[in-house]
Amino acid sequence: MESLITLFSEPGVWAALTALIVMEVVLGIDNLVFISILSNKLPPEQRQKARRVGIGLALAMRLVLLSMIAWLVGLTAPVFDLGIQGAPGMHGEPTFETQFSWRDLILIAGGLFLVWKATKEIHHNVDPHPSDDVFDTGKAALTFGSAIVQILLLDAIFSVDSILTAVGMTDHLPVMVIAVVFTVIVMLVAADPLAEFIGRNPTVVMLALGFLLMIGGVLIADGFGVHVPKGYIYSAMAFSATVEALNIWARRRSSARSES
Known part of the structure; x- marks a missing residue:
């Protein structure tokens, strides 16, 4: 307890905590949009439960990863090299990386899943089948279990990115834990209003899917070493x-x- 008091008596720690909370909340927006879109396709009585379960899983996954920081940081070490020389960029460096770490592979897989999912949902919005109208709020377009599995997959991707961001911003584990817990609380508070707003405004669904499509492309690019400023x-x-x-x-x- 004394060590925590000593730690948080330093102004630099509070500055790092504030910056980390802001960054984590911003990163959590993508996850929250995905959860909102999926939960809105469930029957009305299951939507809030799906959002609570999805966000709870995100918190559990982040806390587990925080307890395994040494292993998580090791995911950034290269595991194989394609041995291909990329075309030189403006400053002479290759335009993409040929060495891939587990983190890169996770980001690429997550980006591909997000692009696939967003593209599929856009297709259903543009050309819905008569028996599968995604705007029919009284009929489920997927099962509760399927929604939770998809949320869990994206939770895993966003959790890895979130925790690696936290590791890069501070060395203090208590600061990371506080930032993660605060971020999840914000997500819990914002989940229902965001989902209801999306449900009331169908055109926002297409905009949100466009966001997810863009984020998927950014994740894939990041996995290949092309870093787009957030x-x-x-x-x-x-x-x-x-x-x-x-x-x-x-x-x-x-x-x-x-x-x-």
Whole structure:
């Protein structure tokens, strides 16, 4: 206990904790959007339970990974090399890596799964079958177990990325644990309002799927050593979300004027 008091008496630790919480919350947005979209395809009485289970699994997985930091950091060590020389970039370095670690393989697999899932959902939104309308809130498009399995798969990918980010920002395990727990609490609070908002505004589903498609592509690129600055990604997402919010506001005002 005294060691914790000593640790948190340092201003630098509080600065690291604040920065880590912000980063973890931002990284958790992708996970939360995926959980919201999947849970909305379940019967109404199962949706909240699916969100709670999905977010609870995310917390459990992150805490388990934090207890295995030494092993997790080892995932960044190369496990094989393709031996292919990539084309030189602007500064003479290869444009992509040929050495792959377990982390790279996890990111590539997760990115491919996310691209596949987002593409499949976009197809169903653009050309839904009469008996499988994803906007039919009274009918399940998948089972509870299937939703939990898919959430668990994405939880694993986002958890690895989240914990490796935490390891890169601080060396103090208590700081990482506090940031992870705080982030999951924020996700729990935001899960139901976000899912209900997506459910009330079907056009937002397509925007969210576009976000997931982009995140999947970024994960694949990251696995191949092409690192896209996260600021660019989230700035684009924020801009798109702002435009969609203005569209929703405009539609509501137009509808109110027509009714009056």
